[in-house]
Amino acid sequence: MTQPPTESGVALATSPSTPQAPITVKRGMWGSGPSDVSGYNGLVTPVYAPGPAQRPYGGWFDEVADRLESLVDAITDENIVIDRDEMTVNVPREHLLEVVQQCRDDAWLRFEMCVSVSGVHYPDQAGSELHVALHLLSMTHNRRLRLEVTCPESDPHVPSVVSVYPMADWHERETWDMFGVIFDGHPHLTRILMPDDWIGHPQRKDYPLGGVPIEFKGAQVPPPDERRSY
Amino acid sequence: MSETMETTYVAHGGDWDEIVEAQRTHGDETLVINMGPQHPSTHGVLRLEVEMDGETVTSVRPGIGFLHTGIEKQMEYRTFAQGSTLVTRMDYIVPMFNEVTYCLAVEKLLGITVPERANVMRVLVMELNRMANHFVAMGTGGMELGALTMMTIGFREREMILDFFEALCGTRMNHGYVRPGGVSIDLPDNGLAQLRTVIEWMHKHVPEYAGFCNENPIFKGRMQGVATMNLSQCMALGVSGPPLRATGYPWDLRRDQPYCGYETYDFDVITWDTGDAYGRFRVRLQELWESLKIIEQCYERLEKTTGDPVMVDDPKIAWPAQLVVGPDGQGNSFAHVKHIMGESMEGLIHHFKTVTEGFRVPAGQVYQAIESPKGESGCHLVSDGGTRPYRCHFRDPGFNHLQSVPTLCEGGMLSDVVVGLASLDPVLGGVDR
Secondary structure (H helix, E strand, O other): OOOOOOOOOOOOOOOOOOOOOEEEEOOOOOOOOOOOOOOOOOOOOOOOOOOOOOOOOOOHHHHHHHHHHHHOOOHHHEEEEEOOEEEEEEHHHHHHHHHHHHHHHEEEEOOOEEEEEEEEEEEOOOOEEEEEEEEEEEEEOOOOEEEEEEEEOOOEEEOOOOOOOOOOOHHHHHHHHHHEEEEEEOOOOOOOOOOOOOOOOOOOOOOOOOOOOOEEEEEOOOOOOOOOOO | OOOOOOOOOOOOOOOOOHHHHHHHOOOOEEEEEEEEOOOHHHOOEEEEEEEEEOOEEEEEEEEOOOOOOOHHHHHHOOOHHHHHHHHHHHOOOOOHHHHHHHHHHHHHHOOOOHHHHHHHHHHHHHHHHHHHHHHHHHHHHHHHOOOHHHHHHHHHHHHHHHHHHEEEEEEOOOOOOOOOOEEEOOOOHHHHHHHHHHHHHHHHHHHHHHHHHOOOHHHHHOOOOOOOOOHHHHHOOOOOOHHHHOOOOOOOOHHHHHOHHHOOOOOOOOOOOHHHHHHHHHHHHHHHHHHHHHHHHHHHHHHHHOOOEEEEEOOOOOOHHHHHHOOOOOOOHHHHHHHHHHHHHHHHHHHHHHHHHHOOOOEEEEOOOOOEEEEEEEEEEEEOOOOOEEEEEEEEEHHHHHHHHHHHHOEHHHHHHHHHHHHHHOOOHHHHH
């Protein structure tokens, strides 16, 4: 259900039923770097993440979706994305704890483990710049589920799931360290990879990569973060 | 200073007796020891803050991040094909697993499947790498107990595998061998013969480990009942791999969520029922034989598929993979060079675009997990439709497992911390990324 981008930046008629902000907006032909004479400097290309899926989803997806929707009122079909044979549930952050509690404890869901927590920064997505993806694993049913939570940069708070999934402890600390997402209720939210007194959150898109230009005789190649991206 | 005076000792080497003597007068106090970051038995640069009451560990706090190199950030500024050479540097003991995890994630985003022979090559290098990892895990773990022979023979066997990797792709570590769409190059001309030598060598030498250790009373005395973790503790702490299987739970992603065609290979999932350091050792030891079984099946399949492609047939994704070593010692494909330089303008354009610009990957996100020798190795990969990963996060098993060090070690002796840590087999390059 990827939204096909158009050159004019106007969404096509097949856009998802709910208005969805583009995850990022690409400008020009090369992303960053110097202007060029191609005539495409004004090109604006919004990129959309896959939108809510249509039922039936197929496989075990319907079963899990039905169960989750019956247990948590806040979850509806609008929150469920099926893409590349993976199921994502977009959870409003105020309902995250309720959802993970049910995911772990309900016998029909029984996701025993939260194997990974990671963040993604979408600076163009106003109001939900920071995303947190929790990857759950059910060994009983042999399934994987992704929960995605968003929060604005101005209020980067997401409830911690450590009370339900103790193994998420370090993963949440890493996400705080790298993205500056504050996990409310985490027992010891400190930096884990960067030094304790570090300023800034390195995985955010506005945090520079650093690097120096490479010198050649008669030419200079800019550092990687200033080169063209396609 | 506060009323509770804290005494700090700085050890320069050779002055341990003085510290012990000085501490004797503070006998009722606990002693906080910084084990690492530069300590030979912390498997890299792990720091353990150990609080001791006499010889008993009352609390352990692991500190990581000393080897953080920002690989995930760096990847956001390189093409998808270049990502393979970056992820291989994460957990440097198992580079092939990092590469396969990443490439499977890219291929899932692209929606492509790789040729049969590429899958067999991937399984082959992964299983060889699994053996190499277990040799290092058992060897360094043994060395830390004083069983130095374990280390020398472990590295001897690993050397055979690294020699094979060198003959295959030119590097002993940090291969960049597995690429999105397949693998970078086919077996060399004498590849199968060399693989046969490796297999025979392993059949001859792998029994030595069991002979040295399995019933060795000193080894058992140090390992049995030490650093125990039962199934519910493993589930609570997200433990996977040999430590989980040592509790008796047969969870192996190769069998339960197969990838690369593992469902077509015949092998057993090894378990042990004690949940201690000795059980983890026995699981690893037996997994060597299972890996060897898979390698022999790969050998047969490689024999049958000689000459088949090892890279997906899509000029927009694939770099030439059927290379031969030229007189200059560099790998090259004369057919490909002839094609793009003399026959096809479009071929030249494709080549130029894939090499300089890279291939585009449709927007979306995936999570791909595989069974690395240490546990579940996962990759959360996000694309924004461009030629570079928008975000690539690696779920390293060691990162997750180090959380369980306090559970394993608190209440035990200081010497058991070393055993417990070695039984988890963390590699800090992967933990810190």
